[in-house]
Amino acid sequence: MIFKVFAVGVALLFTGSAESYEIQINNLLYMQQGLGWPHSLTVVVGHEALMKLTKTATKQNTCEVITPSGQSFMLTSPPSDRYEAWGTGCGLRVREVHSADTGRWRLTSTNSTQSFTGWIEVYVEEDTKSYEAPPISLLDGEVHPHLDLTSLDNSYCLVAQPFSQSSLVSGHCGVTLDKATRAVQGNWNILVGLPGRVKELHIDRRVQVEAERLDVGYVYDSNTNRVHLYCNILHTKKNITFCRFQKTTDTVGFNVMEGLSDGLRSYYGDGFVHKQCGLTIEKPTDQDFGTWRCSVGSQLRDGNTLVPQTPMQALINVPVHHNKASRLRNEAISNDENDLRTIFVQENISFTIPCHAESSLTYCWFLHPNGTQFTPLPLTREDQQFWYSGQSLQVGDCGITFAHAQNKDAGEWTCHMGARNKLGLELTDKVNVRVTGPLAANKKEIFVSVGANATIHCHTSNGNRPLEYCRFLSPNFVGINIDDTVTKESAILGRYYFTPERYMNQGDCSLSITSVQEEDEGEWKCAAVINTNSVESSDTATLYLKSDPSRQWSRAGITGMAIGLSCLLVILGGILWYKIGRPLPSLLNWNRRRSSQQNINQRSFDTVSYSTNNDVVRSSVLTNNSDDSATAVNNP
């Protein structure tokens, strides 16, 4: 075939002016192709092909075309209107190119003495009207990721990332990023220059940047009566090293391993290899419902060493199923009553406001009593005024620590927590902050009946700090020196002793009084030296006597009893006056007590302790109906 073409070419040349050419087959080939323009042409179906000879005979008589299929015609009389003369010399325009046009096109320009022939190789390709490819997935933080944007054989492309300038890439369409961040996520607009096509091809390529995260949740299988909790790491290069689940209200957890069961609890998931961590609970009981914390340990290969990573943690809420649901709701409501935690802080010393949600959080911020908002960030600088405290947002901890408490920080703070995977209203909690001295009375006012027991509880602010000693001064200026060895049995004056289950080493200076008497009414002072201080700290609390609670049933009852008692006392008084000849002061006292009781605000403080990290913070809760101080310790 090729030989035949040579023969034709040689023959044509020889019929012209043979003497003007040095005939060498290689040169001849080159020259002949060299006359065709372009040498090779790629056209997509439906486009037009333009071709011509770069050298034509002077005073050209004819321009002859031989198509790849061997059809031959003069340009002046084309066989179909697909063909048309193009340009001034010997040039051809072919419209509506189709696949049969593939091959070698020959053009020959002839005048009376000479002729010139050249050829053009035409390749017809199917048109690429669109290009589809699956989204490109990158790991957040990946360094120098390379993105292959198309698999097309393009000569260049113009790449526009979301919200940024376009960049021109020659050759294969791909880019290398410095670092994958979520800023590159979205639809990338790409314009590709393809062979055979004048119009650039527009491609939308979706780029996803996946951050490593925990996928947590639970599945309740009512058929087999099983609860499955799961805590899987998505988009990670880490390998799981351990998997732990703990009910937040329990002190022990479960070490979950593939293939291991204690009869009720076993591994759930597709395996550590698939970065899955889960717990199956068979025949769950009431205790198994509620909030669970999962902790997933992992390691990362760095060269030849395996580097342990900080465990990832999250909370999973497993609501009680079926008839148990109503009970949980009731609990939730009773917890919702206007409980207000109070934390005692000392001026100029750092203090922490801890909040906690039974759900993983994405953010948390605080509203200062004066309306300013504070969003805590991790502590990174020494001069930072406030920072995040708590274990992590993942486990629902939302705490803020301020370096220096000021008097204006006192008041009602609100913490606002944004729950993960839950859009809508933020979770909130309120905390009362009291800026006090180093030692503070938990209740500034104590209301108690004659004959009942009372507790005057003072505690160090800013957490539990040991006391050197603890003393009280009664309203009658009787000094009581006391420590935690003074018990009910060895009570001072038979009535005053150190409150059991409170400890001076924990910052408690607490006096219990059995059978309160009238002489106990008034302002009590507690005082102590806190171990690091050189001066004594003190605070006061006022004890008010109230009437016997059994008389508060109804106003009518009280009035009736008062009238009855008054009558009785008048009679008794008359008898006594008659017999002894002097008035009764107790009646007057009783009336005074009753009137003061009407001004009594029944609210009182209860004490609650909780700890965040190593830092135990003690605070008080204001409740509406409780008189007794109770201490509860939650160790997370």
Ligand SMILES: *[C@@H]1O[C@H](CO)[C@@H](O)[C@H](O)[C@H]1NC(C)=O
């Ligand atoms: C034919 O073309 C050649 C090359 O351009 C030229 O040299 C020659 O004079 C032309 N012949 C006539 C008769 O014009």
Ligand SMILES: *[C@@H]1O[C@H](CO)[C@@H](O)[C@H](O)[C@H]1NC(C)=O
């Ligand atoms: C994770 O485990 C796989 C299979 O056991 C192992 O090939 C890979 O090197 C491990 N990677 C790390 C970071 O430990």
Ligand SMILES: *[C@@H]1O[C@H](CO)[C@@H](O)[C@H](O)[C@H]1NC(C)=O
């Ligand atoms: C707190 O610091 C301020 C300024 O440094 C000082 O004026 C004030 O007396 C301090 N208050 C206490 C209770 O130490």
Ligand SMILES: *[C@@H]1O[C@H](CO)[C@@H](O)[C@H](O)[C@H]1NC(C)=O
């Ligand atoms: C509120 O108190 C904070 C902390 O003391 C202070 O930084 C802020 O300026 C105060 N805002 C207003 C409006 O007083």
Ligand SMILES: *[C@@H]1O[C@H](CO)[C@@H](O)[C@H](O)[C@H]1NC(C)=O
């Ligand atoms: C007061 O305390 C004493 C001794 O602990 C106890 O026996 C008595 O029942 C208590 N009284 C009241 C009203 O709680």
